[in-house]
Amino acid sequence: MKNKQRVYEFLVNYSREDQEEVPKCTTTFLSEQLAMQRSNLSAILNALVREGKVIKYSGRPVLYALKPDSAEDAFDSLYGKESFFKEAIETINAALNFPEETKKVLLIGKDGSGTTDLAQAAMRYAYAKRMIGSEDLQIYDVRDDSQDNFISNEGFYLIRNAQLLSHSAYEKLLNERRGVIFFQASEEVSSLLEDVRFIVHLPDVNNLSLPDRFGFIEQICQKEAKRLNDRLIINSGLMQCLLVYNCQGGFKQLRLDVEKGVANAFKRQKSGALTLQLNDFGAAIRRSLLEMKNRQDVREFLAHTALFIFTAETTLKTREKEIETDLYQLVYEKRKRLAQMLNAAPDHHISENIQDYLHDLYQLYQENSEENVINEDLQTLTGSFLKEAGEKLNRHYDHAYVISIALHIQSGLIIDQKPLLSYAVMMDLADAYNQEYLLSRQFLRQVEEATGKKTVLDESLFLSLFLASVSETKLEKQVVVLIAMHGQAASAVQDVVFHLMPKNQVYSFDMALEEDLNATYERLKTCVQTIDQGMGIQVIYDMGSFKVMLNSIAEEVHVPIRCLEMPVPLLVMSALKLADQGYRLEEVHNRLLDYANAGSVMKNVNGKILVAFSTREEKASEDIKKQLKALDGAADYEVYSFEADGPEDFARQIDALLMIGSLEAVIGTYDPHFFNVRYIEATRLENVTSMRELLEKEESFDILGYLESQFEAFSRADLEKTIVPFMEDFQRILSIDLDEDAYVGLMVHMACLVDRLMKNKTPIVNFDSDKIIEKYPQETKALTQSLESIARYFHISFLEGDVATLIHIVKR
Known part of the structure; x- marks a missing residue:
C-alpha cells in the first residue's frame, strides 16, 4: 500500500472512533502512529489537502483533519439522479441507513444499466458516513469468479450475476462479510435473495424519455469536450441517430459508442473544434437513420436545431434556417x-x-x-x-x-x-x-x-x-466544362452561363472554406467520374489547391483533365493590397491589367517557392525561414513562412502561394499530408549547406509507410504479404518494368481498390472492360489468379472490371 493511502486510511479509521466530531491531528502524532518521517508526512498531507480530502488548520501546531461529512454530494455526479435514477437513489439511501449489520441491496437490470455507477456513488455515500473504512468498491462476477473467492474483510461489495449464486455461497458471503453488499441480477430471483429488503429496478437506456437520453448523451459529450479542451459539434441528423438506435449494451454501451465516435473524429480531424459525423460511428448507429420515418417525436424534440455545440460546461444549440419543416x-x-x-x-x-x-x-x-x-x-x-x-x-x-x-x-x-x-x-x-x-x-x-x-x-x-424526361436525342461524346471555386461562386457562375447558353455540358463544384480536405477530394472525385463523357474535362478554377487535387484525381480515375486558373480572389486581394499601399485608382487598375494579361497575379520573378512552417505553439517558422535563406543557392527561391495547426489551417494558407509560383517543397515541424506537395523535415537543415542538397530527392519513397499511414484497414506487414508480391507478378505477367512514379501510382491504386472493396463500396464502372479482357485474355487470367491471394487475405472479391482497369493503366 502506498504511503498516501496509508495516511488517508488511518485518518478515516481514526475519525470513525470519535463520532461526535472529526478529530484533528498533528504531524508529530501521525509520525508516531505510522512510523513515518514528519517531512514526508507534511508532503503527503498537503497533497491530500489539494485533493480536497483533508482540511488544514493553520496555527501552532498545524492541524490536519479528514474533510467533514460530504455524503449529500455522493450522488451528484450521477446523471439522472432527479429523474430515472431518483427512486433508485432513495431506495439505496434507505437501505444504507437501515439498522442492520450487513446492509444489502438487490439491483435488477441487465449489464450496462448503470449498476457500477450506482454502486460507486453509494460507496462514496457510505464512506462519507463512515459506514466503511476504505473508499474501495470490490466487484465480483459470479460467472467469472469462483463462488469461494470472497475474501474475509469489511467493505463495500458489488456481486454481479447474483442469480447464479448457490445457497451455500450466499450463506458464506453473509457470514463472512461486513459492511455493504449490492447484488446485481439480470432477472427476478425467487428464493435465494428473498431476505433482501431493498430492491432497485434499473432503467433500460432504450426506454428512457427523449430528454433523459439526450441529457445522458450531453453529459458524455461535455466530458469528452473537457478531456480534449475544445468543442464537440454534432449535427441534428447524427443526434437523431444517437437518440433512437437500439443500444443493447445499455448506458455503458452508449457511452462507449460516443467515445469511439469522438476518437474516430479526432483521428480524422486532429485539430480545431471536433465535428462528429455519422461515418465516425458504428453500423448500428448509421442504420438508425432509416428508422427516423417512424419517429415524429424525435423530429419534434429536435425541431429547428441544426447543430449542438458541446463545451466542458455548457451546450449551445444553433437554429435551423426558417423552413416549413425538415x-x-x-x-x-x-x-x-x-x-x-x-x-x-x-x-x-x-x-x-x-x-x-x-x-x-x-x-x-x-x-x-x-x-x-x-x-x-x-x-x-x-x-x-x-x-x-x-x-x-x-x-x-x-x-x-x-x-x-x-x-x-x-x-x-x-x-x-x-x-x-x-x-x-x-x-x-x-x-x-x-x-x-x-x-x-x-x-x-x-x-x-x-x-x-x-x-x-x-x-x-x-x-x-x-x-x-431527358431528350432522347443522343448527345455526342464531348468535352465537358467544370467550374470549381471556393464558397458558392461556382454555382452562381453556372446559373449565369446556363441562362445565357442553356447547354448541358457545364457543371459546378463549390468548396466550402472550412471543409475537410479529404471530404473535398472525395466529393470532387465523385463529381469528375459522374460528369465525364469520355472526352475529358476542362476545369476553370480559382484557387491553387484545386489543381493539385485534380492532378491526383486524373491519375487515380484515368480521366483526362485540363485546368485553367482564373484567380478572381487573388486579383481582389491584389487590388486591396495596392489600395492599402496608397496607389491611385488608375495605378491600381493598370497594375491589375498587367497581372491579368501576364497571367501571373502577384507572381515573383522566378516562380520557385519554398514554405517554412510550424505549429502556432512552436512558433518556429521564422527560424526555419532564416536557416533556408542561409543556404547556398537560396537567392533562386522565394521563401515564405507561416504557422498552421493541422491540415485545414495549412491548406487555407498554402492556397494563395500555389497561385503565385511553383511550390518546390514545404519545410516544417510536421507533415501536413497535402496533395502532391513535397514535405521535408526541418531537422534536415542541420545536415545540409545548400539548396541542392536540401531538395535532392531521397533514394526511394517509402510507399509502404505512406499507405500504412493513410489506410486504417492494413498495416505495412499486410502490404508486404499481399500487394508487394502482386506488384512483382504484375510486371512479370505484362512484361513491363515500372519506373518509381508508375510503381508508386499503381501501389496507391491497389490500396484504394482493396480499401473500397473491404468497405463494400460500389465498384467504379469501366465501360471498356469487355474490350480489354477480349484483347488480353491470357494476361487477365494470370492477373486474376495472382489476385486470389489478396482476396483470401482481406476477405474480398475482385471483379473482372477491376482486372481490366489494372491492364488499362499500363496498356493505354
Missing part, C-alpha cells in the same frame, strides 16, 4: 404535388414539371449540402446507375441529375410513404416506358439490398419518368 418532409411534399399532376394529366406527359421538381431538389441539396443529406454510398450507386442507363438509352444525365435523384430516393427511405400514383397511372407508365422501367427496377433492387429497406411501390415509375 428537408426530407419538404421533398415528400413536392413529390405529392408531382404525383397529383401525373394522376390528373390524361397522357402523363409533364416533362417540364418533372424537370422543375428535380431542379427544386438540387436547389434544396445546395442549400443544405453541409449537412450530408445524401448517403455517400447511395449517391455513388445512383451515379453508376445513371451512367449505365445513359449508355443504354442514348441519353446523358448530368451531376445535378445524380444529386436530385439520390435525394429523391433518400427521402423515400427516410419518410414512411405510401404509393402516390394511382394503379391505372402506374400501369400506363410501365407500359409506355418499358425499358426505363426495367432499368429502374434493377437499380432499386440494388438500393434495397444495400440499405436493407423496401422502396415504395411507385418508386420505379417515378424513376422511369426521370430517365425518360
Whole structure:
C-alpha cells in the first residue's frame, strides 16, 4: 500500500472512533502512529489537502483533519439522479441507513444499466458516513469468479450475476462479510435473495424519455469536450441517430459508442473544434437513420436545431434556417404535388414539371449540402446507375441529375410513404416506358439490398419518368466544362452561363472554406467520374489547391483533365493590397491589367517557392525561414513562412502561394499530408549547406509507410504479404518494368481498390472492360489468379472490371 493511502486510511479509521466530531491531528502524532518521517508526512498531507480530502488548520501546531461529512454530494455526479435514477437513489439511501449489520441491496437490470455507477456513488455515500473504512468498491462476477473467492474483510461489495449464486455461497458471503453488499441480477430471483429488503429496478437506456437520453448523451459529450479542451459539434441528423438506435449494451454501451465516435473524429480531424459525423460511428448507429420515418417525436424534440455545440460546461444549440419543416418532409411534399399532376394529366406527359421538381431538389441539396443529406454510398450507386442507363438509352444525365435523384430516393427511405400514383397511372407508365422501367427496377433492387429497406411501390415509375424526361436525342461524346471555386461562386457562375447558353455540358463544384480536405477530394472525385463523357474535362478554377487535387484525381480515375486558373480572389486581394499601399485608382487598375494579361497575379520573378512552417505553439517558422535563406543557392527561391495547426489551417494558407509560383517543397515541424506537395523535415537543415542538397530527392519513397499511414484497414506487414508480391507478378505477367512514379501510382491504386472493396463500396464502372479482357485474355487470367491471394487475405472479391482497369493503366 502506498504511503498516501496509508495516511488517508488511518485518518478515516481514526475519525470513525470519535463520532461526535472529526478529530484533528498533528504531524508529530501521525509520525508516531505510522512510523513515518514528519517531512514526508507534511508532503503527503498537503497533497491530500489539494485533493480536497483533508482540511488544514493553520496555527501552532498545524492541524490536519479528514474533510467533514460530504455524503449529500455522493450522488451528484450521477446523471439522472432527479429523474430515472431518483427512486433508485432513495431506495439505496434507505437501505444504507437501515439498522442492520450487513446492509444489502438487490439491483435488477441487465449489464450496462448503470449498476457500477450506482454502486460507486453509494460507496462514496457510505464512506462519507463512515459506514466503511476504505473508499474501495470490490466487484465480483459470479460467472467469472469462483463462488469461494470472497475474501474475509469489511467493505463495500458489488456481486454481479447474483442469480447464479448457490445457497451455500450466499450463506458464506453473509457470514463472512461486513459492511455493504449490492447484488446485481439480470432477472427476478425467487428464493435465494428473498431476505433482501431493498430492491432497485434499473432503467433500460432504450426506454428512457427523449430528454433523459439526450441529457445522458450531453453529459458524455461535455466530458469528452473537457478531456480534449475544445468543442464537440454534432449535427441534428447524427443526434437523431444517437437518440433512437437500439443500444443493447445499455448506458455503458452508449457511452462507449460516443467515445469511439469522438476518437474516430479526432483521428480524422486532429485539430480545431471536433465535428462528429455519422461515418465516425458504428453500423448500428448509421442504420438508425432509416428508422427516423417512424419517429415524429424525435423530429419534434429536435425541431429547428441544426447543430449542438458541446463545451466542458455548457451546450449551445444553433437554429435551423426558417423552413416549413425538415428537408426530407419538404421533398415528400413536392413529390405529392408531382404525383397529383401525373394522376390528373390524361397522357402523363409533364416533362417540364418533372424537370422543375428535380431542379427544386438540387436547389434544396445546395442549400443544405453541409449537412450530408445524401448517403455517400447511395449517391455513388445512383451515379453508376445513371451512367449505365445513359449508355443504354442514348441519353446523358448530368451531376445535378445524380444529386436530385439520390435525394429523391433518400427521402423515400427516410419518410414512411405510401404509393402516390394511382394503379391505372402506374400501369400506363410501365407500359409506355418499358425499358426505363426495367432499368429502374434493377437499380432499386440494388438500393434495397444495400440499405436493407423496401422502396415504395411507385418508386420505379417515378424513376422511369426521370430517365425518360431527358431528350432522347443522343448527345455526342464531348468535352465537358467544370467550374470549381471556393464558397458558392461556382454555382452562381453556372446559373449565369446556363441562362445565357442553356447547354448541358457545364457543371459546378463549390468548396466550402472550412471543409475537410479529404471530404473535398472525395466529393470532387465523385463529381469528375459522374460528369465525364469520355472526352475529358476542362476545369476553370480559382484557387491553387484545386489543381493539385485534380492532378491526383486524373491519375487515380484515368480521366483526362485540363485546368485553367482564373484567380478572381487573388486579383481582389491584389487590388486591396495596392489600395492599402496608397496607389491611385488608375495605378491600381493598370497594375491589375498587367497581372491579368501576364497571367501571373502577384507572381515573383522566378516562380520557385519554398514554405517554412510550424505549429502556432512552436512558433518556429521564422527560424526555419532564416536557416533556408542561409543556404547556398537560396537567392533562386522565394521563401515564405507561416504557422498552421493541422491540415485545414495549412491548406487555407498554402492556397494563395500555389497561385503565385511553383511550390518546390514545404519545410516544417510536421507533415501536413497535402496533395502532391513535397514535405521535408526541418531537422534536415542541420545536415545540409545548400539548396541542392536540401531538395535532392531521397533514394526511394517509402510507399509502404505512406499507405500504412493513410489506410486504417492494413498495416505495412499486410502490404508486404499481399500487394508487394502482386506488384512483382504484375510486371512479370505484362512484361513491363515500372519506373518509381508508375510503381508508386499503381501501389496507391491497389490500396484504394482493396480499401473500397473491404468497405463494400460500389465498384467504379469501366465501360471498356469487355474490350480489354477480349484483347488480353491470357494476361487477365494470370492477373486474376495472382489476385486470389489478396482476396483470401482481406476477405474480398475482385471483379473482372477491376482486372481490366489494372491492364488499362499500363496498356493505354
